[in-house]
Amino acid sequence: VTTRPLRDRYDVVIVGGGLQGIALGYELAKLGVSDVAVLDASWPGSGASGRNGEMIRSAFASEEWCRLFDHSLKKWHTLSAELDFNTLFTPAGYAVLASDEHQAESLRAQLPRHRALGLESEWLDASAARELVPAAAPELMIGALWQEPGGFAHHDAVLWGYARAAARAGVEIHAFSPVDRVVVRGGRVEGVTVRGRTVSAPVVVDAAGGFAHEVAAMAGVSLPTQRMLLEILVTESVQPFVRPAVASLTLLGYCHQTSRGEFVGGTEFKAHNPADAPVVTLEGLRDMASKWVRLFPQLAGVRVTRHWSGLVDHTPDLAPVLGPAPEVEGFVLDCGWMYGFVGAPGTAELLARSIVDRRMHPILEPFGVQRLHDGRLIQEGATVVPTEDVA
């Protein structure tokens, strides 16, 4: 984080100092665009980047998702070396558990696509799955979609690594610099104002996470997104009993155990309040605690030490919105994320290139905002989210 005063002009202003914004700043600098300011209303990582499930995979159902997230997954494997900072990425594998034949069938149906796209994934029957996740309750695991190169990383370490590398490349990260206006004149973005002070830039990126649609609205850009609260809990540290990252379709939950021994698990449940602040609910605690004890009975009696939430501003198809906003020239969207943590490294690289080339990279092209206005949603059936949420 810079201590320098905000200047009057930058080549690019990125609104939002989360993982997306800071990684994008870093990638722009790598391409020679280092006159970049990343502005955060609070401290960097104070939104969903610092309140995160940390899970990493690329084996989704749709071609669009698989291509984008697999590009990112490959980056995850080399990111520590590139950033010269250990992100604590653990490629312990990622297992999506099926509890019934219907789920098993839908997971197996993804395999041909994975194979066609070169993704490493396989179907494990109950006994093979038990070898990898021996602690899971058998009735909740009749098989699993297994992605060996998947895993998890430490969300703070990733953010610190990117922030340090970005700052070294000349990017200015400004904390506590809330944007109150996006300046648009004649259909072109001209900059933003921070507490009334104008900061000019020909390119402004909306990477404002849970508050992305407010920032878009400042530019007169409408985003058909919806804010949602995601809660997660962390237990006291216990000796490792689950090695890979695990998601369960029945529980609508995802979890892993850190190398410190803390179990980290979140679930998604229908009755979340539309909240403007990352509050936590007793309903969330009950939902998570009872589900995780169901899947891992040995968790009964282990204390919950932390419970937090993050805000996402998700799209109807849960896919991100990437690329220029057609209404305002120079206003670029990098928001609508639900799977933003896993997607950040790859997206930042490709979006930076797209901004410099003034042409969307083919992997990012399907994620343009126009699809939402035209009702051409990306059909992705492998998310762990309550299906009623998906339009």
Add this chain to the structure above:
Amino acid sequence: MSDLRVRNGPGGRVVTFTLDGRPMSGVEGEPIGAALHAEGVKVLGRSFKYRRPRGLHCVADACPNCAMRVNGLPGVTTCTTPLRAGDVVERQKGAPSAERDVLGAVDRLSAFTPVGFQYRRFRRSPRLFHRWERVLARLAGTGRVPSPEAARAVAEPAGFAVVQADVAVVGGGAAGLAAALAAVRAGARVTLIERGAALGGWLRYGGAPEERVLMADLEREVRASAAIDCRLGATAAAWYAEDVLAVTSASGLVELRSRAVVLATGAHERPLAFADNDRPGVMLAGGVQRLLREHRVRPGRRAVVVTCEDYGHVVAAELVADGVQVAAVADSRRAGGAAAAAVAGALQERGVELLAGARARAAGGRSSVRSVTLEVDGGRKREIACDTIVVANGRRPARELLLQRAPAILPAGTDAAQPVVDGWWLAGLVGGATSVDEAMRGANAAGTAAARR
């Protein structure tokens, strides 16, 4: 009987239990940690990363230093968990034992593992990191997961009960009791939450004689009141967005709904920064008083008190009265107050050195305290042999619950009758009371106002 036990103790049935399979004995109902302490066991566990020895420290269930595995359940704070016959107590870390942990070498080699080293090591070689991580995974985790029997016992009462009250009072010390009684007088039904096994708060072991009388009167009145639902051994663990308190206890989770909340959560003792201040044998003064006055167990045989307030002198006098040799009271101030002066004569008579303007710089000893190094007379170092360092460094309000709702620094000197945030009042030390009188007046005002909400 252990020479650490004061002879005219509360008595009680002597029971046997095991530590890492070795037979031990203690008094039924006293904290497991106190029983172990009386048996001469100082190392109760090891720290997570540097494997430093850890022992009794706060005796108030406020730190993790005494966490052990008890009857198959990990992470049990033994400083406040009552001993029962046949308890199976285990230290969670250390190989072959917590006392002689071979991995204690990590601490001595800490130059190679500075804070945050994991972000710098192996960054260029993912493969080495992953191998290292597999080694770490074997060492990770403070305790093992609960045994199936322990897990079942915890899981069984897991009903989610809902309790309704007009006023919820959190904390069963003098302020909490006074607030509860005031609320009842104003017509409210009260649910009172106390995480300890008894009412009374710090006055039970730290108060003057007349304050203990006041406490006993309050307790009698609370127990006699039909409008107060008094829940001991229950912790108001969190406030949730549904505007409820989650109360945990051995019998499960209770959702406490109330119109108003009075927080009387008291204060935490502050530790003091000096080298190796985590050695077993470094204890907080209130914890020492609890051990001594409640459980009749001496913290050690020869103590040095380091303090910045009169309270440290008072505790020193209590130690001396109960047969603990006190080598010195090191007060960082140049001159003490009236309470310190009142006990100065008695201390000097028993050979206690009173050092003004002296600060603790380091604890000596490897697995437990063997000495303390003080800085006296503006720079001169002086080492004094002792097995106990008593830290009396003031208190800070226990605001954890409040901060969940109001993450901001509150103005000092708030009127106790005014809510601190909508629907919540503070009473006693958590609200900044500086005397028992002030706490009582404030608690009355807060309880009355809360009932009228």
